Amino acid sequence: MEMVERLRALIKDRKWAVFMTVCGIAGMLLIMLSSLLTADKERTETIKEEKISITDTSDYCRVTEKRLEEFLSSIDGAGDVRVYLTVGSSERYIYASEGRLSRGESKTEEEKKYVIVSGSGERSALVETVEAPEITGVVIASSGSGSAYVREQLYRSTAAALGISTSKIFVTKLR
Numbered sequence: 001m002e003m004v005e006r007l008r009a010l011i012k013d014r015k016w017a018v019f020m021t022v023c024g025i026a027g028m029l030l031i032m033l034s035s036l037l038t039a040d041k042e043r044t045e046t047i048k049e050e051k052i053s054i055t056d057t058s059d060y061c062r063v064t065e066k067r068l069e070e071f072l073s074s075i076d077g078a079g080d081v082r083v084y085l086t087v088g089s090s091e092r093y094i095y096a097s098e099g100r101l102s103r104g105e106s107k108t109e110e111e112k113k114y115v116i117v118s119g120s121g122e123r124s125a126l127v128e129t130v131e132a133p134e135i136t137g138v139v140i141a142s143s144g145s146g147s148a149y150v151r152e153q154l155y156r157s158t159a160a161a162l163g164i165s166t167s168k169i170f171v172t173k174l175r
Contacts, residue, residue, distance in 0.1 A: 057090040057133050064135075064162075072140065072157060077150040079143035080174055087133040096128040135162050141174040 065083045073081040099112040115126040138158055144150045155166045 057087060060091070060133055061085045061087060068138075068158065068161060071161065072142070072154055075150065075153050075157060077144040077147055078154060081143075081154075082141040082174060084139040084141075085135055086137040088136040090133055092131040092133075093127050094129045094131065096126040135164055136168060138162065138164070138169045140169065140171045142171065143174045145171050145173045 065085050068083045068085075069081050072078055072083065096115040097112050098115055099110060102109040102111075116123050117126050118124075140154050140158060142150065142154060145154065151171050154171050155169055158164075158169050159166045
């Protein structure tokens with residue numbers, strides 16, 4: 001009971017009200033300060049992401065070539081394998097959008113708008129997906145490609161692994 005009486009006495013006293021007000025203002029200032037520090041960190045991360053995406057296409061090609069070389073060299077009779085990829089474009093960003101479709105008596109109207117997000121004082125469109133660069137051609141040089149069976153296995157395996165048609169693949173003998 002003594003605690004309850006002490007709390008009631010503190011609440012009646014004006015010092016308690018002043019103390020609570022000062023604590024509230026201090027808390028709000030800390031929240032504002034933390035949001036400013038976070039905004040600077042987000043800007044730095046955005047700049048880093050932009051620098052990474054400039055070299056992503058060549059890195060994507062290099063990594064895919066190495067993985068495909070390792071895979072194709074495991075085919076029976078393929079021997080030593082070298083792979084070269086060509087891409088038609090760099091990575092592609094697909095932005096989120098929202099739309100509205102209106103149908104009248106004699107016309108149909110469609111309105112599409114990109115979803116805009118804002119943070120740290122900047123506004124930008126919301127990225128829904130990032131598509132990898134489109135592979136437009138593959139050259140495979142293999143020491144075992146003198147055999148028609150091995151060549152066919154290289155064609156089919158590459159087409160299946162990359163999801164492209166065999167007309168975009170060329171297999172030659174490695175010297």
